[in-house]
Amino acid sequence: MELGIGIGWRPEIAAEVEALSGIDWVEAVAENLCADHLPDSLVRLRERGVTVVPHGVALGLGGADRPDPDRLAGLAARAELLGAPLVTEHIAFVRAGGPLTASPRLEAGHLLPVPRTWDALDVLCENVRIAQDSLPVPLALENIAALITWPGEELTEGQFLAELVERTGVRLLIDVANLHTNHVNLGQDPAKALDELPVEAIAYVHVAGGVEKNGVWHDTHAHPVSEPVLEVLAELRSRVDPPGVLLERDDAFPPGAELAGELDAIRATLRKAAPSADAGPDRATARKAVPSADRGLLSSPAPAPASDGSAGTGARATAPAPVPAGTRDRTAVAQTALLSALVAGTPAPEGFDHRRLRVQSRALAAKRADVVAKVAPELPEILGDGYRAAFLAYAGSRPMSGGYRRDALDFAEHVLIAGGPADPVARRRLTYWWQDRSGARPPRRTTRLVRAARAVLVGK
Numbered sequence: 001m002e003l004g005i006g007i008g009w010r011p012e013i014a015a016e017v018e019a020l021s022g023i024d025w026v027e028a029v030a031e032n033l034c035a036d037h038l039p040d041s042l043v044r045l046r047e048r049g050v051t052v053v054p055h056g057v058a059l060g061l062g063g064a065d066r067p068d069p070d071r072l073a074g075l076a077a078r079a080e081l082l083g084a085p086l087v088t089e090h091i092a093f094v095r096a097g098g099p100l101t102a103s104p105r106l107e108a109g110h111l112l113p114v115p116r117t118w119d120a121l122d123v124l125c126e127n128v129r130i131a132q133d134s135l136p137v138p139l140a141l142e143n144i145a146a147l148i149t150w151p152g153e154e155l156t157e158g159q160f161l162a163e164l165v166e167r168t169g170v171r172l173l174i175d176v177a178n179l180h181t182n183h184v185n186l187g188q189d190p191a192k193a194l195d196e197l198p199v200e201a202i203a204y205v206h207v208a209g210g211v212e213k214n215g216v217w218h219d220t221h222a223h224p225v226s227e228p229v230l231e232v233l234a235e236l237r238s239r240v241d242p243p244g245v246l247l248e249r250d251d252a253f254p255p256g257a258e259l260a261g262e263l264d265a266i267r268a269t270l271r272k273a274a275p276s277a278d279a280g281p282d283r284a285t286a287r288k289a290v291p292s293a294d295r296g297l298l299s300s301p302a303p304a305p306a307s308d309g310s311a312g313t314g315a316r317a318t319a320p321a322p323v324p325a326g327t328r329d330r331t332a333v334a335q336t337a338l339l340s341a342l343v344a345g346t347p348a349p350e351g352f353d354h355r356r357l358r359v360q361s362r363a364l365a366a367k368r369a370d371v372v373a374k375v376a377p378e379l380p381e382i383l384g385d386g387y388r389a390a391f392l393a394y395a396g397s398r399p400m401s402g403g404y405r406r407d408a409l410d411f412a413e414h415v416l417i418a419g420g421p422a423d424p425v426a427r428r429r430l431t432y433w434w435q436d437r438s439g440a441r442p443p444r445r446t447t448r449l450v451r452a453a454r455a456v457l458v459g460k
Contacts, residue, residue: 001085003051003204003244005267007259010249014041016256020263025051027246030087031058035077046083053204054078056089061127061141062114063093064100064332072134079137086138086203088173089131091124091164096339100332106339107400109368109407115150115334116160119327121167126323128168140171140203145181145210145219147360150338151351157188158196165201172197174242175206176232177219183232184217185356190232194239204244207233207266216359222251225262233266234273245270251370343399365395368407376408382429383421390415409438 004024009017017026018041026045033039033054042052056075059067079087092111097103114120132139141164143157155163161172174197179190207230209223225247236242247262340346342361348354369391373380380387394414400407412434421427 001243003053003246005263006051006053006204006244006246007263008055008246008248008250009042009045009052010253011039011041013249013253013256013259014039016253016259017041018044019256020260022263022267023050025053025244025246027053027055027088027248028082030054030056030075030078033078033081035074035081038081042082051085052082053084054082054087056087057111058094059089059131060092060094061089061131062091062120062124063095063127064123064328064335065095065098067127067130067134069134072131076135079135084137086140086171087135088140088142088203090142090144091161092144093335093339096332096336098332100329101336103336103340104399105401106336106343107402108339108343108364109371109400109404110364111144112335112339112342113144113146113148113150116153116155116157117150118154119330121155121160121163122323122327123331125164125167128164128170132168132170138171138203140173142173142175142206143178145175145178145185145217147185147216147363148352148356149186156193156196157182158193161193161197165198170201171203172201173204173206174199174202174236175208176236177206177208177210177225177229177248180226180229180232181210181217181219184212184215191235194235199236199240202240202242204246205233205236205242206246206248208248218363220251221248224254224258225265230265230269233269237270237273238275241274340399343395345396365392368395368400368404371404372408372411375404376412378433379408379412379430382426382433383415384426386421390420409434413438 005022006025006027007017007020007023009026009028011032017023026042028042033042038046046052054075056071059071059075061067075087075089078084090111091114093108093114094111095105095107098105114124128139128141143161164170165172176190179188179193182188182193183190207225208219208221209225209229210217210219210221211223212218233245245266247259247266249259334349337346337349338352341348341352341357342364348357369388372391373387379391383390391411394411398410398414412430415421416427416430416434421430
């Protein structure tokens with residue numbers, strides 16, 4: 001299916017997106033949509049014939065656990081509600097711990113890289129198969145940006161993606177901004193990755209902005225698209241004509257005119273990079289195979305697009321064998337050790353760059369603070385300038401074990417039990433806020449909290 005030029009739909013820029021000209025399709029974060037009701041803006045866009053693709057962020061298909069059936073059902077429901085031609089997710093893990101490691105469940109609140117090893121690939125392929133069997137439309141998976149790399153990796157990114165497509169028939173969502181991020185942070189050559197991956201399996205492409213600080217590229221989705229990212233897009237276009245290209249923006253939203261300008265720059269890049277008619281064979285035919293005598297070469301191309309021109313059916317070229325339990329166990333232990341070091345302050349696993357782990361850890365805590373401020377805007381309003389410092393101190397000793405709304409409630413509870421805020425009016429407001437939202441679930445240390453709240457109310 002030819003998607004064309006699109007933009008990420010977000011509630012904050014819904015009106016601007018509707019007003020943009022030349023938009024063929026939009027992408028919406030699946031977890032931000034109700035499974036049985038669409039925002040009015042998306043309804044209007046669909047009535048105009050604009051395709052809407054749900055983009056998942058919470059499945060964690062690269063994690064050691066099998067995909068959660070409820071999350072899969074939710075993604076399937078959103079695809080059906082939208083009449084979407086496909087759904088997309090990420091090649092990442094987002095949580096660790098739990099039964100496989102007999103340890104507390106930890107949530108990253110972020111997309112973390114899976115090790116490019118044969119073990120991790122085996123687990124990912126089985127998880128993808130489970131997801132494909134549960135979804136009503138084809139699945140495409142996105143490469144992610146990374147601040148850290150795993151020690152002892154056995155495959156390059158391009159090889160890893162090529163083998164994934166070969167085994168599962170899954171489509172690819174290639175984020176050129178993430179390829180640039182990995183070039184700056186990890187020294188990985190975007191052109192080499194494009195040479196190795198099966199570009200014929202691309203369902204569509206992401207383009208997004210970021211910023212470099214102290215030699216580290218942060219994939220913020222809150223800055224304009226940079227020229228180096230457009231250069232990677234040009235590299236990709238010189239190899240293949242992608243069915244769709246989409247601009248992502250998740251924060252610091254500019255006026256609609258600036259978004260339109262970025263879309264024009266993307267269109268211009270695609271036009272200039274398109275190979276001429278006499279340019280010779282498609283460079284995708286030169287793609288390199290995985291040099292592994294033990295595991296076999298990539299001996300056949302990725303599944304061809306369906307006869308109706310769609311991105312494919314998601315049918316697997318080769319059904320992967322069941323993953324031995326030991327493989328999932330090893331993956332679980334490794335991912336839990338890494339995530340625990342990032343969010344709980346445990347020692348860094350052997351072989352990791354300790355400086356980069358500290359950068360990643362700070363980035364995860366900062367993201368938690370930002371997202372909690374969005375889902376619970378009353379908290380920074382009540383706590384004022386002290387919100388961020390208080391939250392970062394809390395995050396340093398309290399790993400996230402649920403979603404961001406649960407995190408907001410746990411943070412408020414933590415502040416109250418610690419005797420804050422110092423201002424009695426703010427403390428009363430925070431107490432009311434927590435009581436209104438805590439629901440039937442009694443949190444830990446309820447008795448002390450209720451007594452403290454009553455003392456404040458009696459003394460007002």
